[in-house]
Amino acid sequence: MLSDTSWVSSQYDHMLFLNTVEGPGGDAAVLRLKHPSTGLDTGRGLALTTDGNHLWGSVDPYRGGVMTVAESVMNLAVVGARPLALVNCLNFGNPEHPEVMWQLSESIDGLSEALLAFGIPCVGGNVSLYNESRGTDIDPTAVIGLLGVVDALESPPPGVRLVEGSRLLLLGHTEPELSGSAWAALQGHRGRGRLPEVDLEAVASVADAVRDLVIAGLVQGAHDVSSGGTAVALAEMAVRSGVGFTAARLADHSDLFAESSGRAVLCIDPEKLREVLDLLEQRGIEHSRIGVAGGNRMSVKGQFDLGLDEVTASWRDHLPDALGSGTVQG
Numbered sequence: 486m487l488s489d490t491s492w493v494s495s496q497y498d499h500m501l502f503l504n505t506v507e508g509p510g511g512d513a514a515v516l517r518l519k520h521p522s523t524g525l526d527t528g529r530g531l532a533l534t535t536d537g538n539h540l541w542g543s544v545d546p547y548r549g550g551v552m553t554v555a556e557s558v559m560n561l562a563v564v565g566a567r568p569l570a571l572v573n574c575l576n577f578g579n580p581e582h583p584e585v586m587w588q589l590s591e592s593i594d595g596l597s598e599a600l601l602a603f604g605i606p607c608v609g610g611n612v613s614l615y616n617e618s619r620g621t622d623i624d625p626t627a628v629i630g631l632l633g634v635v636d637a638l639e640s641p642p643p644g645v646r647l648v649e650g651s652r653l654l655l656l657g658h659t660e661p662e663l664s665g666s667a668w669a670a671l672q673g674h675r676g677r678g679r680l681p682e683v684d685l686e687a688v689a690s691v692a693d694a695v696r697d698l699v700i701a702g703l704v705q706g707a708h709d710v711s712s713g714g715t716a717v718a719l720a721e722m723a724v725r726s727g728v729g730f731t732a733a734r735l736a737d738h739s740d741l742f743a744e745s746s747g748r749a750v751l752c753i754d755p756e757k758l759r760e761v762l763d764l765l766e767q768r769g770i771e772h773s774r775i776g777v778a779g780g781n782r783m784s785v786k787g788q789f790d791l792g793l794d795e796v797t798a799s800w801r802d803h804l805p806d807a808l809g810s811g812t813v814q815g
Contacts, residue, residue, distance in 0.1 A: 513633070530565075532561050535630045538665075543665070547591040556746065557629055559695070567633055571608070571632070573627060574628045589612075592625055599685060603685070624676075635700075647723055648705045662679065664680055668714065706722055713744070720800070731786075
């Protein structure tokens with residue numbers, strides 16, 4: 486998320502019944518799973534995430550659907566959960582317009598391809614049609630909710646955070662493609678180009694590896710890479726933890742802002758780094774060491790150097806300020 490959403494989540498009691506282990510605002514919420522009859526703790530957790538990206542859909546509703554499911558799977562993986570079932574809400578314009586009916590059909594096909602690849606059933610959903618803004622059909626937007634389970638919830642998930650002195654790893658393959666990204670939209674290229682290829686088998690492998698590392702207690706912080714790319718993922722980890730970072734090997738705009746599927750940033754204790762790298766190499770997971778967490782600056786060599794306090798203030802205040810003035814854009 487490109488801004489702090491606590492203005493929204495704070496309107497609701499997300500601590501009801503005191504089962505919340507990981508609250509809203511991160512990659513996925515996690516709840517203790519209690520026995521329905523006895524109310525006793527089962528030692529398992531319920532993980533939930535909702536995702537949707539209208540920018541992807543505006544470029545390619547089929548591949549946008551695939552990428553949305555892939556993002557949800559990664560969101561569960563970084564909290565140590567495996568996916569169980571999905572629901573959807575398909576939001577489209579006027580289906581009497583041929584192009585909108587085509588978008589709807591393509592989006593459903595894309596979702597189906599990804600669900601079949603991951604072995605996830607779609608157990609429900611709804612469709613919202615005839616949506617317009619100022620007389621124009623909205624972008625095709627498939628929103629999904631993915632439910633997963635943490636089989637052994639012995640401790641809270643690592644969360645979207647950095648730890649002073651930890652090492653930063655980027656897992657997964659980055660396609661040098663910016664179409665459909667938040668960066669492209671800001672540059673005036675919204676709805677143009679071609680979305681990056683999605684290797685669903687590779688996404689599943691990365692998700693499995695991340696999940697296993699989290700469950701094994703080898704990860705201090707974890708965040709999937711999606712909207713805004715690696716740069717935004719690192720920034721979100723920094724502002725949520727109050728710890729900066731120094732990164733390298735992010736040489737151009739694609740490295741920073743591409744939104745390729747099946748990637749995650751991990752924060753690793755230096756003493757456990759070799760064990761983590763060995764596991765990734767054994768499984769053939771593409772990965773790179775991109776930096777170190779620490780300090781009060783957010784710095785990428787040759788790209789930018791920003792004060793953490795300045796970025797945190799912008800991230801925290803953007804959404805309530807925009808909602809108050811009626812200027813939310815995306």
